[in-house]
Amino acid sequence: MDSMKKRYFYKLSTNVITLILSFATAGIVPRALGPNDYGNFNFLANFFGQIANFLDMGTSTCFYTRLSKDNKNIKLITIYFGYFLILFSIASLLVVFLSYTKCGEFIWPQQMPWHIQLAFVYAMLMFFSTIFDKILDALGYTVFSESVRLGIRFLSVAVLVYMFTLGFLNISKLFYYHIAVTAITIFCFGLCLWKKKIRISFDISANDFKSTALDFYKYSGPLFVVILIDSLISLGERRLLQGFSGSSEQAYYGIAYVVNSFCSIFSSSMTPLFLREYSIAYGENNLDMMKRLLVRYQMLLYSVASYFACFIFSQVDFVVNVIAGSEYVGAIPAISVMALFPLHQTYGQIHSSILYATDRTKTYRNITIIMSVIGIVASFFLLAPQRYGGWDLGAFGLAFKALVMNVFIVNLFCYMNMKKLELCYTKALLHQIGIVSLFLLLAFASKLLVAEFSFFYQNQIVIFVVSGVLYTIFCLFHLLLFPKIFGLSQGEVKQMMIQVVQHLKSIK
Numbered sequence: 001m002d003s004m005k006k007r008y009f010y011k012l013s014t015n016v017i018t019l020i021l022s023f024a025t026a027g028i029v030p031r032a033l034g035p036n037d038y039g040n041f042n043f044l045a046n047f048f049g050q051i052a053n054f055l056d057m058g059t060s061t062c063f064y065t066r067l068s069k070d071n072k073n074i075k076l077i078t079i080y081f082g083y084f085l086i087l088f089s090i091a092s093l094l095v096v097f098l099s100y101t102k103c104g105e106f107i108w109p110q111q112m113p114w115h116i117q118l119a120f121v122y123a124m125l126m127f128f129s130t131i132f133d134k135i136l137d138a139l140g141y142t143v144f145s146e147s148v149r150l151g152i153r154f155l156s157v158a159v160l161v162y163m164f165t166l167g168f169l170n171i172s173k174l175f176y177y178h179i180a181v182t183a184i185t186i187f188c189f190g191l192c193l194w195k196k197k198i199r200i201s202f203d204i205s206a207n208d209f210k211s212t213a214l215d216f217y218k219y220s221g222p223l224f225v226v227i228l229i230d231s232l233i234s235l236g237e238r239r240l241l242q243g244f245s246g247s248s249e250q251a252y253y254g255i256a257y258v259v260n261s262f263c264s265i266f267s268s269s270m271t272p273l274f275l276r277e278y279s280i281a282y283g284e285n286n287l288d289m290m291k292r293l294l295v296r297y298q299m300l301l302y303s304v305a306s307y308f309a310c311f312i313f314s315q316v317d318f319v320v321n322v323i324a325g326s327e328y329v330g331a332i333p334a335i336s337v338m339a340l341f342p343l344h345q346t347y348g349q350i351h352s353s354i355l356y357a358t359d360r361t362k363t364y365r366n367i368t369i370i371m372s373v374i375g376i377v378a379s380f381f382l383l384a385p386q387r388y389g390g391w392d393l394g395a396f397g398l399a400f401k402a403l404v405m406n407v408f409i410v411n412l413f414c415y416m417n418m419k420k421l422e423l424c425y426t427k428a429l430l431h432q433i434g435i436v437s438l439f440l441l442l443a444f445a446s447k448l449l450v451a452e453f454s455f456f457y458q459n460q461i462v463i464f465v466v467s468g469v470l471y472t473i474f475c476l477f478h479l480l481l482f483p484k485i486f487g488l489s490q491g492e493v494k495q496m497m498i499q500v501v502q503h504l505k506s507i508k
Contacts, residue, residue, distance in 0.1 A: 017150060017153070022261075026324075029041075030251070030323070030327075032169040032174075033170065034327065035327055035328065039252075040115070040171060040250070041254075042253070043238060044115060045123065046254075047108070048119045049126070051235075053227070055088070057220050058220040058356070064134040064137070064138055067134075067135065069279060069283050074199070075204050077135060078200045079204060079208070080131075081131075088124050109243065115171060119175065125179060128186055132193075136193070141192065148185070148188045149185065152181060220361070226368045226372075229368075237383075240380065241253060241395065244390075244392070244394075251328070252334050253331075257338060259339055260338040260339065260341050263312055263339060263341075264345055271301075274301075278293050278353065291423060294423070295423065297487070300486060300487035307475055309339050309343055310436065310440045310442075314446075314447050315467065320332050333396040334394075334398075334399040337396065337400050344410040348409070351417050364413075382400065411429065439475070442478075449470060479493060
C-alpha cells in the first residue's frame with residue numbers, strides 16, 4: 001500500500017500535467033463543433049451525468065468509506081457492482097425506448113436518438129470508471145491508478161489532436177472518442193485489481209446481501225430525497241437554459257464549466273484522500289486528528305483553488321479568445337463568475353465529506369432540500385424571458401445563481417462542522433475572504449505590470465504566460481513569508497524547498 005505522502009504527490013503531479021494538457025487542448029472541441037453542437041453535447045453529457053448521480057444515491061461515497069475502513073471486504077465490491085449492473089441495464093432499455101418517442105423529444109429537445117444513447121453509454125462508463133478509481137484509492141493503490149490515468153491522458157490527447165487536424169471531429173465521433181477512452185481506463189483499472197489478486201467473490205450469502213443493503217440504506221437512505229430533488233433541479237435548470245436560451249447559451253455555460261474544472265482539478269482530486277484519512281480518524285474516535293485534518297486541508301486546498309481561480313478570473317478575456325475563439329465571446333460573463341466557483345466548491349467537498357464520514361446525512365439532506373427549492377425558483381426568474389417575468393440572463397444567470405447558492409450552503413456546512421469539532425468558524429471565514437483578496441490583488445497586479453511592458457512582445461500567449469510566471473512568483477513569495485495562511489508550517493515549506501533543490505540537482 002502506498003503512503004499518504006506518496007499518494008498525494010502522485011495525485012498532485014498527475015493533475016499538474018492533466019491541467020497543462022487540458023488547457024492546451026481545451027479549445028479543440030468548441031472550435032470543431034461550434035456553439036450549437038457543442039451546446040448539444042454539453043446538454044446531453046450533463047443530463048446523463050446527473051442521471052448517473054441520481055442512480056448513485058450517495059452510495060459511492062458510502063462504498064468508498066466502508067472499503068477504506070475494511071480493505072479485505074471483497075464481498076462489498078461484488079454486491080455493489082452487481083447492483084449497478086442490473087440497475088443500469090434497466091435504465092439503458094428505458095433510454096433507448098424514450099429516445100424514439102414524443103416524451104423523448106420533450107426531455108431532450110432537438111436531439112438525435114443516437115446521440116442520446118451515446119451520451120447515456122458515456123455517462124455510465126464514467127460512473128464505473130470513478131468507482132474503479134475509488135476502489136484503488138481505498139485499497140491504497142493511488143500511484144498505479146494515477147500513472148495509468150496519466151498515460152491514457154497523453155494517448156487520448158494525441159488522438160484528439162489528430163482527429164481535429166484531419167477535420168474528423170463532430171458530435172458523434174466525440175462521443176465515440178470519450179466512450180473509448182473511458183472503456184480503456186476501466187480495463188486498465190480492472191487489470192490492476194486482477195494482478196493484485198482482488199477477485200469478485202460469488203460466495204455471498206443472503207445475510208451478506210441483507211447486511212450490506214441495510215448498511216447502505218442507513219447511510220444513503222436519508223439522501224434519497226435530497227439527491228432526487230438535486231438531480232431533478234439540476235436537470236430542470238439545464239432544460240430551462242436549453243428551452244429559454246438555446247444551444248448557444250448552453251455552450252457558453254459548458255465553456256464556463258470547463259474553466260471551472262481547470263481551477264478545481266487539484267483540490268477536487270485531493271478530496272478522496274482527505275475523506276479516507278478523516279474516515280479512519282473518525283472510526284478510531286481520534287478527535288485531535290480530525291481537527292488537524294480539517295484545519296490543514298481546508299486551508300491548503302482552498303489556497304490552491306484560489307491560486308488558479310483568481311488568475312483565470314483576471315485573464316478571462318484571453319481564456320475565451322484563445323481557447324474557444326471569437327464565436328464564444330458571449331461566454332465571458334458566465335466564465336468570470338464560474339472561475340470563482342471552485343473556491344467554495346473545495347470547501348463544499350471537504351465539509352460534505354465530513355458529514356458523510358460522520359453519518360450526518362440527514363442534516364445534509366434537510367439543508368440541501370431547502371436551498372435547492374430556493375435555487376430552482378431563482379433559476380427560473382434569472383433564465384426566463386421578460387414575458388414570464390424573468391430577466392433572461394442566460395448562461396450568466398445560471399452561473400451567478402450557482403455561485404451565490406454555493407457560497408451560502410458551504411459556509412453553513414462549514415459552521416456546523418467546525419462547531420461540532422469545537423473549532424473557530426470566524427477564522428475560517430476570515431481566511432476565505434483574506435486569501436481570495438490577496439490572490440486577486442496579486443493576479444491583477446501581475447496583469448497590469450506585464451501590460452505596461454507589452455510593447456516588447458505583442459503575442460497574447462506570451463503576455464499570458466509572463467503574467468502567470470510573475471503571479472506565481474508573487475504567490476511563492478507570500479508562501480515563504482506567511483506559510484500559515486496556506487495551511488503549512490515554516491518547517492514544511494523549508495523541507496519542500498530542500499526537496500525541490502535536491503530534485504533539480506539530480507536532474508543535472
